[in-house]
Amino acid sequence: MALYDEENNKLSIKLVYYGPAQSGKTTNLMRLHDILRTDLKGEIMLMETANDRTLFFDLLPLGFKAPSGLLIKFKLYTVPGQVVHDSTRKAVLSRADGVVFVADSQRTQSVNNGESFANLEDNAARVGIDFDRLPLVVQFNKRDLANILSEDEVMERWRAAPWPITFSSALEGQGVVETFNALLPQVYDRLDGEFGFQQTHGLSRDDFVRQSTGQTAVDGIA
Numbered sequence: 001m002a003l004y005d006e007e008n009n010k011l012s013i014k015l016v017y018y019g020p021a022q023s024g025k026t027t028n029l030m031r032l033h034d035i036l037r038t039d040l041k042g043e044i045m046l047m048e049t050a051n052d053r054t055l056f057f058d059l060l061p062l063g064f065k066a067p068s069g070l071l072i073k074f075k076l077y078t079v080p081g082q083v084v085h086d087s088t089r090k091a092v093l094s095r096a097d098g099v100v101f102v103a104d105s106q107r108t109q110s111v112n113n114g115e116s117f118a119n120l121e122d123n124a125a126r127v128g129i130d131f132d133r134l135p136l137v138v139q140f141n142k143r144d145l146a147n148i149l150s151e152d153e154v155m156e157r158w159r160a161a162p163w164p165i166t167f168s169s170a171l172e173g174q175g176v177v178e179t180f181n182a183l184l185p186q187v188y189d190r191l192d193g194e195f196g197f198q199q200t201h202g203l204s205r206d207d208f209v210r211q212s213t214g215q216t217a218v219d220g221i222a
Contacts, residue, residue: 001014001095001096001097001129002014002097002191002194002195003095004195008071009069009070009071010063010070010071010072010073011070011071011072011073011191011195012073012074012075013072013073013074013075013097013098013187013191014074014075014077014095014096014097014098015074015075015076015077015096015097015098015099015100015183015187016076016077016078016079016092016093016096016098016099016100017029017076017077017078017079017099017100017102018078018079018089018093018099018100018101018102018116018120019079019101019102019103019104019113019116020103020104020109020112020113020115020116021080021082021112022104023102023103023104023109023113023116023141023142024102024104024141024142024168024170024171025078025079025102026078027141027170027171028078028100028102028139028141028168028170028176028179029044029076029078030044031170031171031173031176032076032176032177032180034173035173035176035177036213036214064211064212066197066201066202066203067201067202067203068200068201068202068203070195070201070203072203072208072211072212074212077092078092079092079093086119086123089119089123090123090126090127093120093123093124093127093129094127094128095127096129096134097135097187097190097191098134098135098136098183098184098186098187098190099120099134099135099136099137099183100136100137100139100179100180100183101116101117101120101136101137101138101139102139102141102170103116103117103138103139103140103141104140104141104142105140105141105142105143105145105148105149105154105167106142106145106147106148106149107147107148107149108147110149117138133190134190135183135186135187135189135190136163136183136186137163137164137165137166137179137182137183137186138158138161138163138164138165138166139165139166139167139168139175139179140154140165140166140167140168141168141169141170141175142169142170142171143167143168143169143174143175144169144171144172144174151167154167164182164183166178166179166182177213180213181209181213184208184209184212184213185205185208185209188205188208188209189205192205
């Protein structure tokens with residue numbers, strides 16, 4: 001799904017934060033934007049139409065180059081969580097190369113989490129994304145609140161899931177980078193077969209992850 005611009009030898013990768021309303025998708029994106037080095041990010045932009053809103057920013061607006069000279073850039077998006085905005089969610093999800101599903105850890109939100117995840121799977125099919133091959137991380141956010149599912153409960157409920165499960169308090173900036181880093185190796189593996197990151201461009205998975213995060217100096221990441 002990544003867009004390759006042959007004339008400029010540029011690859012644009014699209015990542016989407018998906019989940020129920022008020023789960024913390026926007027906060028994740030804004031905290032990630034805060035954490036990244038200034039020279040690695042563009043401005044946050046908010047698109048609003050008919051009470052709809054979609055937040056996005058360019059990560060690495062100048063990009064980074066693989067040893068071959070291939071320029072790699074990212075665009076990060078959130079989707080509106082409200083049920084009435086399903087058409088916008090489909091549009092934003094279209095051509096996504098990876099997804100962070102942001103779940104709400106509060107016990108009262110389990111049904112909403114499940115319905116939103118089912119909606120993600122349905123919409124992926126509608127926009128032509130093979131859900132079984134989609135790079136995906138499930139993040140349980142709002143760990144700073146009371147009356148939340150314990151980590152053991154979450155892992156028990158999701159024990160059959162093939163995707164990484166992360167825990168975060170995006171409001172406090174905890175777990176935001178870790179979630180992003182859990183998605184990047186999957187994105188690399190998914191696109192390597194199509195674009196030959198290692199064989200054609202000399203770009204290893206470790207270098208892809210390191211340069212994609214801009215060596216963020218958070219939680220020991222250097």
